Amino acid sequence: MIPSSDFSSSVPSIDTRHKVVPVAKLRIMLLIFLIAFLLVLVLIYLRKCQKTWQNRGFPSTSPNLLFGDIGDSVWGRKMISFVVDDIYKKYPNEKLVGFYEFFRPNLLIRDPQLIESVLVKDFSTFTDRLWIDSSGNNKMSKHLFMMRGKQWKDLRTKLITTFSTNKLKLMVSLMDRCAQIMDTLVEEKCGEESVDMKEIMSRFATDVIGYCIFGLKFNTLTEPESEYRIIGKKMFNPNLKALIIGFLRVISPKTVALLKLTETAPEVEEFFSNLLRQSEDFRKKESFRRNDLMQLILDIRDRDRERAQCKEYDDVGKYFVLNLLIHSWLTEYDVSIAEEMIDDDTVLSNIFIFYMAGFETTASTLSFCLYELSFHPECQQRLREEIRALLETNENVASYEVLKKMTYAEMVISETLRKYPPVGFLFRVCNESYQLPESSLQLFRGDRVTIPVLPLHFDEKYYPNPEKFDPDRFTPENISARPPYTYLPFGDGPRMCLAIRFAKMEMKLCLARIISKYEFLPSSKTEIPLQMHSRSFLLNPKNGIQLRVRPATKGGSS
Numbered sequence: 001m002i003p004s005s006d007f008s009s010s011v012p013s014i015d016t017r018h019k020v021v022p023v024a025k026l027r028i029m030l031l032i033f034l035i036a037f038l039l040v041l042v043l044i045y046l047r048k049c050q051k052t053w054q055n056r057g058f059p060s061t062s063p064n065l066l067f068g069d070i071g072d073s074v075w076g077r078k079m080i081s082f083v084v085d086d087i088y089k090k091y092p093n094e095k096l097v098g099f100y101e102f103f104r105p106n107l108l109i110r111d112p113q114l115i116e117s118v119l120v121k122d123f124s125t126f127t128d129r130l131w132i133d134s135s136g137n138n139k140m141s142k143h144l145f146m147m148r149g150k151q152w153k154d155l156r157t158k159l160i161t162t163f164s165t166n167k168l169k170l171m172v173s174l175m176d177r178c179a180q181i182m183d184t185l186v187e188e189k190c191g192e193e194s195v196d197m198k199e200i201m202s203r204f205a206t207d208v209i210g211y212c213i214f215g216l217k218f219n220t221l222t223e224p225e226s227e228y229r230i231i232g233k234k235m236f237n238p239n240l241k242a243l244i245i246g247f248l249r250v251i252s253p254k255t256v257a258l259l260k261l262t263e264t265a266p267e268v269e270e271f272f273s274n275l276l277r278q279s280e281d282f283r284k285k286e287s288f289r290r291n292d293l294m295q296l297i298l299d300i301r302d303r304d305r306e307r308a309q310c311k312e313y314d315d316v317g318k319y320f321v322l323n324l325l326i327h328s329w330l331t332e333y334d335v336s337i338a339e340e341m342i343d344d345d346t347v348l349s350n351i352f353i354f355y356m357a358g359f360e361t362t363a364s365t366l367s368f369c370l371y372e373l374s375f376h377p378e379c380q381q382r383l384r385e386e387i388r389a390l391l392e393t394n395e396n397v398a399s400y401e402v403l404k405k406m407t408y409a410e411m412v413i414s415e416t417l418r419k420y421p422p423v424g425f426l427f428r429v430c431n432e433s434y435q436l437p438e439s440s441l442q443l444f445r446g447d448r449v450t451i452p453v454l455p456l457h458f459d460e461k462y463y464p465n466p467e468k469f470d471p472d473r474f475t476p477e478n479i480s481a482r483p484p485y486t487y488l489p490f491g492d493g494p495r496m497c498l499a500i501r502f503a504k505m506e507m508k509l510c511l512a513r514i515i516s517k518y519e520f521l522p523s524s525k526t527e528i529p530l531q532m533h534s535r536s537f538l539l540n541p542k543n544g545i546q547l548r549v550r551p552a553t554k555g556g557s558s
């Protein structure tokens, strides 16, 4: 036997390193080259997308390759409404500005007449908000805010009856019960160094929604740790997962729908499922029938269930599924959705959106209003005098009719919503080719447009000295002196806020009850200027609204 060492020494040695290593290196280099090549292709594609407006002859921003124009929002440096404001201010002489969310083109409409065209005159072309595929797989997304086309129109027509004058009159008395409980709470806080009025307003608005919309007592004013309040906080607490999904939704709503991604936390979804079940059980057990929104949605669902038993309706259902399968991947945006039944998911989604839209918007507005009034004692006193005079002549009853007469309160709320619109911009998607009025420029199906609410409210052209809080901007004469479509806190046109009258009544009632009795002043903890949540979609004070409160004397302040 030949010792292996001898054998190896007798054969000329082959240095394998020089052959194997270059092959491995070559593979790695090839891989790097391939990745770099793909990266370059992606970047070229992104750049190409970011030339969309320029190529179509629109004035356009110069976007960042990765984030487009919304980098400040992606990094949490600025709230998205203020990013839109930056773009608006940068192009003072343009009627339209093309900008980019990452690589997705979006058109900012700066001109009030064009805004009127999009929101009202040519509404049939701009019926929908893109944002999400409401027909998709996410069970919490089948609500009015996201619904499209005929589906949206049918449901909106039915739900709008919830806010008829007669129903509002009844609701005002329910709201007043919540206001009385809030009054006791505010009284307890008198004399404290500082009170978070945002928290109190949120609890008031949550109880009002519970009472008026769901027919349930949420009792968050008396039980601050109640699950209704905790869930309310959770819904508006921006978290990383929701943020990432939100941005992904901007890039590709279809991918979000396919992957069944949702910003809604599982416990929030479970909470609303339970709320629906409890409310239904309660109504069934007590043979309880209330004419509130919950009852209305349940009635529509039950009617649709009956219809679903008919053969013809089944065919529509099949067509709907087929339609989704075939079309949803062919186009980024598809409006040809067949009528869908109101099922349990639709009920659940709408309960969710009414809860969500219903309390944070009014609570923020009320607390911003108290903040401004604390720095403007003369406005606060004028408001107090108006309220007291009206309540005194009406036996202290704050009825629908009495609230309607509070014209200065209306002006104060309007000016608050100008300075602090909870929804800082509106968005629509174009559903067919559209020639822009008095222009050669054209939009195509799927193009996204943005209406800059907050920037219009701060445009010196329409509101001189815009930082100043001045309710007199909203006297009838001053309103008619301004061009229309320059004040849009509730949106406008057929898709405007469903509950404007409800929200205004609620806010007036709240002010009537607390301003008549208490005086609000800045405290040592009051922020100047106020800091806003940079990650929130709604305008929201980051650290609450800290104020001092004390009883107001008969003649005015103490």
Ligand code: HEM
Pocket (backbone or CB within 6 Å): 144, 145, 146, 156, 213, 353, 354, 357, 358, 359, 361, 362, 365, 417, 421, 422, 423, 426, 427, 488, 489, 490, 491, 492, 493, 494, 495, 496, 497, 498, 499, 500, 502, 503
């Ligand atoms: C200060 C209070 C409120 C403000 C500033 C406000 C503002 C808005 C805005 C700007 C929109 C979008 C309009 C558009 O795109 O043109 C909207 C839609 C909506 N709001 Fe409000 N809102 C308030 C209170 C409420 C309340 C209390 C509810 C329910 C109880 C509510 C329910 C809705 C619904 C369901 C929609 C979707 C309408 C649709 O797409 O047909 N809002 N709101």
